[in-house]
Ligand SMILES: Cc1cc2nc3c(=O)[nH]c(=O)nc-3n(C[C@H](O)[C@H](O)[C@H](O)COP(=O)(O)OP(=O)(O)OC[C@H]3O[C@@H](n4cnc5c(N)ncnc54)[C@H](O)[C@@H]3O)c2cc1C
């Protein structure tokens with residue numbers, strides 16, 4: 158399947174169509190907690206267009222990446238908060 | 240005179256708040272006149288590095304005394320004052336700056352300030368995100384970091400608990416008998432302190448305190464990225480030049496995991512807007528020392544104004560010929576640190592109790608015009 162990429166979210170492999178955003182892959186992998194706020198509240202995508210910064214996750218070791226603005230790539234390692 | 244207050248302080252920045260704290264602790268009836276939020280001036284803009292600085296013997300005395308007051312206070316400070324004994328590392332890029340490290344170490348040893356020379360290996364172990372190839376550094380482990388507006392609020396609240404009164408108003412005139420407020424009303428007091436920071440010349444125009452603008456940038460939260468307050472030793476060269484605009488690498492770990500990046504120095508820039516070319520220079524300088532900073536997200540940039548006195552020492556104490564009119568301004572880039580010894584000096588001037596350090600070097604009556612007209616370079 159040429160038009161699909163496989164990446165891992167919290168260690169779990171997930172396959173999504175090429176061009177899908179990381180936020181989509183996280184949801185497809187079955188996670189709804191993207192990060193925790195400073196006071197520990199659960200957070201996930203709100204605006205879907207790069208403005209609210211609620212969808213930040215760690216991608217390839219890099220923290221605070223907006224998952225709604227980052228396209229999935231093959232072999233990507235995505236980490237959300239617990 | 241039947242004054243309702245022993246002392247009225249204009250300005251509710253960290254300096255005015257510390258003056259209120261020490262004066263009320265000495266038993267004085269205190270009024271603080273502040274129109275804006277507490278600590279909303281330079282105090283909200285500053286970095287909050289609590290540091291011993293060694294430009295001159297008087298600066299060493301003031302910063303060292305202040306730092307010990309901060310250390311003694313550490314456990315009483317509220318959590319939101321974010322006081323952390325992060326330690327300073329003075330970063331040396333080359334052999335010349337390593338010579339400065341050695342000079343500083345010897346000087347600090349002589350005054351009982353703990354300091355430790357780091358070689359290149361120890362430096363990169365202490366701060367792995369610094370670029371390789373630096374010469375070393377000097378670790379001063381007892382220096383601290385704080386969040387200044389909350390510390391200012393805490394000092395003022397302590398004073399208020401002892402009966403000090405906060406008056407939400409703008410001071411328009413300082414008199415030896417009190418402060419005239421914008422509405423025309425006067426606050427009667429036995430003595431008056433001008434602690435309005437960079438605005439001080441509006442109330443005491445004879446004293447040439449100039450605004451020296453600075454930029455800062457803060458990142459998102461990256462816990463563990465930075466452990467110590469880092470200051471490049473090239474800072475000494477740039478901070479000392481009073482003419483040109485300058486930038487220097489300065490990075491501070493916040494308790495939140497954020498990295499606060501500084502800083503710039505500009506005279507003659509009166510507008511608070513971000514100066515993009517200066518900000519870019521400042522961030523480039525930071526990246527040259529700490530390349531991985533480039534991967535961090537900066538979430539906010541702002542500017543603030545330091546109150547610069549002509550001889551780089553603050554003005555603390557009574558004015559010549561006007562013993563009941565005191566100044567507490569001109570703290571430039573060190574007013575968070577030196578707020579505490581300033582409050583202590585002001586209280587001693589007013590109460591007649593012994594001084595913790597000799598007050599003379601900071602008196603407004605000292606010769607300030609020796610090197611020409613400070614208003615014109
Ligand atoms: C970029 C930058 C970085 C800095 N970093 C550090 C650092 O790391 N460590 C350090 O020790 N220091 C640092 N400083 C310096 C420090 O911030 C200042 O020296 C300190 O905040 C001065 O406090 P202040 O109370 O004198 O002035 P301010 O905080 O400016 O307070 C003056 C107050 O007076 C009020 N006021 C003015 N006019 C009137 C009036 N007419 N009537 C009533 N109220 C009035 C204002 O509203 C204000 O609240 C830095 C400064 C800057 C700009």
Ligand code: FES
Pocket residue numbers: 201202203204205206207208209210211212213223224225226
């Ligand atoms: S969902 Fe708002 S920035 Fe990503």
